[in-house]
Structure formats: structure tokens, C-alpha cells
Amino acid sequence: MADQPTTPGAQSAVSPGTAGNNEPVLIAAPQNEDELEDDFDDDADSALGNDAASSTNSITASILEYRTIKGRTYHSEKHDSQYFAPNDEQQMHSQDITHHYLSIMLDDKLFLAPVSDDIERVLDVGTGTGIWAIDVGDQYPNAEVLGTDLSPTQPLWVPPNVKFEIDDCTKEWTWPDDHFDFIHMRYLFGAIGDWSKLFRQAYRCCKPGGWVQSCECDVEMCTDDGSIKENGVIQTFWNPLWRELGKKIGLSFEVLENRYQNKGFEEAGFVDIKEVNFKLPIGGWALNPKLAEIGNLTLLTMINDLEGYVLVPWNIVHGEDTPGCQETLAHLRRELRSRSMHAYMKVRYVYGRKP
Numbered sequence: 001m002a003d004q005p006t007t008p009g010a011q012s013a014v015s016p017g018t019a020g021n022n023e024p025v026l027i028a029a030p031q032n033e034d035e036l037e038d039d040f041d042d043d044a045d046s047a048l049g050n051d052a053a054s055s056t057n058s059i060t061a062s063i064l065e066y067r068t069i070k071g072r073t074y075h076s077e078k079h080d081s082q083y084f085a086p087n088d089e090q091q092m093h094s095q096d097i098t099h100h101y102l103s104i105m106l107d108d109k110l111f112l113a114p115v116s117d118d119i120e121r122v123l124d125v126g127t128g129t130g131i132w133a134i135d136v137g138d139q140y141p142n143a144e145v146l147g148t149d150l151s152p153t154q155p156l157w158v159p160p161n162v163k164f165e166i167d168d169c170t171k172e173w174t175w176p177d178d179h180f181d182f183i184h185m186r187y188l189f190g191a192i193g194d195w196s197k198l199f200r201q202a203y204r205c206c207k208p209g210g211w212v213q214s215c216e217c218d219v220e221m222c223t224d225d226g227s228i229k230e231n232g233v234i235q236t237f238w239n240p241l242w243r244e245l246g247k248k249i250g251l252s253f254e255v256l257e258n259r260y261q262n263k264g265f266e267e268a269g270f271v272d273i274k275e276v277n278f279k280l281p282i283g284g285w286a287l288n289p290k291l292a293e294i295g296n297l298t299l300l301t302m303i304n305d306l307e308g309y310v311l312v313p314w315n316i317v318h319g320e321d322t323p324g325c326q327e328t329l330a331h332l333r334r335e336l337r338s339r340s341m342h343a344y345m346k347v348r349y350v351y352g353r354k355p
Contacts, residue, residue, distance in 0.1 A: 026224060026279050027287040028342045091308045092153055094301040095128045098187070099135075101297035102215070104290065105278055105347070110135055111184060112276060113211040113351040119143045119181035123205070125169045126188050130154030130162070136184075137162035143181070170194070173201045181207055186215040189255050190245075199264030206354045212270065213351035216255040221282065221343040228343055233332045245313045261350040270352030278347040285342050298345075299336060306332060 106112065110132065120143055124133040127147030137145040137159035147154065148167035158164075169185075170192060183202045192198055202212045220239045221228060228234050242253040252258055256277075265273050281295030282302070302309070306329050314325045335341060 026281055026291065026342065026344055028225065028227075028285045029287040029292065031339050088308075090305050092129045094305045094308070096131050097297055097301045097304070099129075099131045101280075101294045101301070102186075102347075104294055104297070105280075110139065111182075111213050111351075112274070112349050113182065113213045115182045115211050121180045121182075121207075122146070123175075123180045123183045124148070125183065125185040125202075126191065127154065127164060128187075130158065130164055132184065132186065133162055133164070134158055169198065169201075173205055175205045177204050178207045179205050181210045183210070183212040185213070187217060188214075189216055189219065189253050190251055192260075193251055195255070195260035195264045196267050199261075199268040199270075203268040203270065203354055208354055210354050211351055212265070212354070213349065214261045214265075215347065215349050216261055217280065217345055217347045218256040219253055219345060221345060222279075223342050223344070225342055227341050229335075229341075232341075233328060233335050234341075234343060237328055238332060241310070241313050241317055244317045248316055256346050256348045261348060265350055265352045269355070271355050273350065273352040276349045278349075279344045280347050282336060282343045282345065283339065283341070285339050295344075302336060303333060 103110065117140075119140060122133075122136055122140070122143050122145045124130075124136070124145065124147040127133050127149045130147045130153075133145050133147035134155075137143070141159070141161060143161060145159075145162045147162070147164045148169065149164070150166065150168060152164065152166060154164040169188070183206055185198075185202070188198075199212070199214075206212055219242050221234050246252045246254065252260070255261060262273070262275060280298055281291055283299045284292040284296040286292045286295050307326075310325070310329060314322070318325075336343075
């Protein structure tokens with residue numbers, strides 16, 4: 001088995017089909033009196049900011065006709081995807097911060113798969129702002145890097161070896177067999193109805209000897225020390241929201257719990273499959289300085305755009321005209337900022353080689 005990262009909070013790789021039962025324990029740093037007082041201060045951590053208001057297609061007017069919901073924009077109705085997150089600047093900022101904390105988590109690496117230095121073609125599925133694809137293009141100047149997503153939210157000025165296309169990865173992939181040396185997929189939860197099909201298509205389009213890597217997150221918040229209050233907003237609103245949303249739209253937000261990545265890699269025919277699990281702290285409460293930095297960035301992604309994450313799910317689960325969304329979000333912000341609440345989400349990387 002290949003060497004695995006030693007990042008604090010990382011679980012050692014486990015064999016395919018084996019339940020991850022050796023998860024690390026996140027240790028919280030002791031709180032001082034000022035921090036305890038901040039738990040009851042609505043303005044605490046104000047520096048983190050608050051909420052402000054077939055597949056490949058050319059960029060056409062219809063694609064740019066974004067849907068607008070209460071001032072937020074979402075991908076064009078040209079795609080029948082029910083993806084929950086907006087595509088505007090505020091949400092893109094959160095996506096860039098997400099890229100940053102995941103890079104720190106991987107010890108400033110862009111991926112875990114043992115990809116060779118002479119790769120020729122790379123595909124980034126669900127590229128978002130394109131930041132991962134751009135970084136890979138800089139690191140591998142001789143490789144052609146293609147990023148795809150539902151909306152053209154990527155910058156115009158990119159390395160000469162990087163390009164972006166509008167694409168719905170849930171449709172039939174139009175690339176030829178054995179085409180890419182490395183296929184990268186990250187945070188597609190809430191967008192994929194058939195994970196097995198996704199990995200079958202990745203297998204077909206990957207070159208023999210090439211690698212595919214998937215990174216996913218279960219958005220339900222957990223704790224190892226019981227610090228999430230049973231009657232708090234996380235337990236009564238946030239965690240149930242995603243389970244109910246998944247039932248209503250038929251798209252699971254419990255990718256890790258259901259082991260969709262692992263099953264997809266195995267069923268598609270990949271070999272040398274490795275799984276690496278992390279706990280993603282929310283807030284800077286972790287004793288380990290690196291995990292505290294990651295936690296602060298994770299909190300920043302959420303506080304920056306809680307409304308963007310929750311608006312469509314609220315409308316679907318509770319009803320568009322149901323009052324109380326902003327009040328609930330205000331309570332959630334306060335709970336997330338509390339240093340006495342030691343919550344985390346689970347992140348899993350799975351990668352495998354096409355024989």
C-alpha cells in the first residue's frame with residue numbers, strides 16, 4: 001500500500017470495502033475567559049464576514065440566462081440539473097476558500113493520486129471557479145488541462161495550457177475512450193444521481209495506467225465530545241435539512257455514509273484503490289495549529305455564504321413562502337462561531353488506477 005499523508009486529522013488508507021473505523025479524534029484547544037464570553041456575543045468573529053445579499057456545449061445565450069432566486073443567480077435552465085448552490089461571485093469566493101483549505105489539508109498538494117510527471121491530459125470535473133485546474137496547469141505546463149462545469153464562472157485569463165467547457169457530467173461524456181491521464185472530481189455532492197455511472201464514464205475516458213481521484217464531503221456536522229447541542233440549530237435544522245433535501249430531489253448528500261465513491265471505483269474496474277479520510281473542523285477550536293487554520297477557513301466559507309448554501313434547500317424542504325429562514329441562519333451563524341462547539345464534517349479522498 002502506498003505511503004499516506006501524515007496530516008493531523010487524516011485517517012490511514014483502508015482497503016476497498018472496509019469500513020473506516022480508525023478515525024482520528026480531534027482535540028479541542030482549551031478556552032480562555034474571553035473566548036467563553038464570545039460564545040454569547042452575536043458580534044463575535046465579525047471579521048469573518050456575514051452573508052450578502054449530450055453534455056458539452058458552446059457558451060450560448062441560453063447558458064448565460066441564469067435563474068435568479070431572491071437576488072442570487074443559479075445555472076441556466078438549459079441544464080435540468082437541480083444543483084442547489086448559486087453560481088454568483090459570493091458563492092465563487094467560498095469555493096476558492098474551499099480550495100485553499102483542502103490544499104492545506106493535503107500539505108499543499110493538489111491531489112493524492114500518484115500521478116506521473118509526464119501526464120499529457122487532465123480533466124477537472126465540476127471545476128467551479130477553475131482554481132484547481134489553473135494550479136495544475138501551472139504545475140504541469142506540458143499537460144493540457146480541461147475544466148468543466150454547468151456555468152462559465154471561470155476567469156478569462158488562464159495559463160495557455162488550461163481551458164474550460166460547459167458540461168453536465170451526469171450526461172453521457174463525449175470524450176473518446178482512453179483519453180485522459182488523470183481525472184479529478186471534487187465536491188460533487190448534491191449533483192450526482194448515479195454515482196456508478198459517473199465512475200464508469202471516468203473509467204472509460206481514462207487511459208490505461210491513468211488515475212481517477214474523487215474528493216467528497218458529508219455536510220452533516222458531527223462531534224466527538226457531545227458539544228453539538230441536541231436542541232441547537234445544527235441538530236434541529238442543519239443536519240435534517242440535507243437528509244430531507246436528498247429525499248425530495250433524489251440526490252444524496254451522504255456520499256461517504258453510503259460509500260458511493262468506494263463502490264463506484266470498485267464496480268467500474270479500477271485497481272490499486274486507496275481511501276483517505278479527514279475530519280474537517282468548523283472553526284479554529286482544534287488544538288493542532290494546522291487543523292485550527294483549516295477550521296477557520298472552513299468556517300469562513302460557510303459564514304461568507306450561508307444563505308447561498310441554504311436558500312434553495314429551504315425552499316424545497318420547507319416551502320418557498322415559509323418564514324423564518326433569515327432568523328434560522330442568524331442562530332446558525334452564532335452556533336457555528338461558538339468556540340465551545342467542536343463540530344466537524346467528514347471528507348474522503350478515493351483514488352484508483354485504470355489497469
